[in-house]
Amino acid sequence: LAKTTQPISMDSYEGQEVNITCSHNNIATNDYITWYQQFPSQGPRFIIQGYKTKVTNEVASLFIPADRKSSTLSLPRVSLSDTAVYYCLVGDVGRDDKIIFGKGTRLHILP
């Protein structure tokens, strides 16, 4: 399992774009990168998953450089409701494998 490193916390303001970067230097060839969001008193929620280059959905974008040793979750025009903990996970989607969460990034959006 590739280990991930994220900033422990970040602050931003409403309406700003927020970028959270995750380092995964030991990512394997078959590993995908997945991001989850967790609000207080709730289980984590899937945000986005990607393998390389850029992935975009209605919630976020995921940027993955060619070497795949890092990835950046981009949240456009955040609001107060985006205050949450964001987890970056790396693993092989085709393999039955346990899923280990890192420490995550606590994002605090200010008015």
Added chain:
Amino acid sequence: SAVISQKPSRDICQRGTSLTIQCQVDSQVTMMFWYRQQPGQSLTLIATANQGSEATYESGFVIDKFPISRPNLTFSTLTVSNMSPEDSSIYLCSGTGTGNEKLFFGSGTQLSVL
């Protein structure tokens, strides 16, 4: 996407008693996991619930303390046995297709042990 129902949502228990948490998925999932989350902390994997066989426990967790059942592809239970205040935590059930696909979570069980 799968919907996971977990109950109870919270409970307050006495030291020395046991609590069984139930997890029901609205569709078949290949893998089910049980996690524990202390306040302000990340999720810690307790075990992988295997259908029809013994669960696979992570280091620091044992079957006698956290017996897990998974009789079919949509249901699992976690029992917290002989509870102590140190077991106070949020317990989360999750499921997915193959490993590292999109993981779905229940809303969690907040356990307080007095």
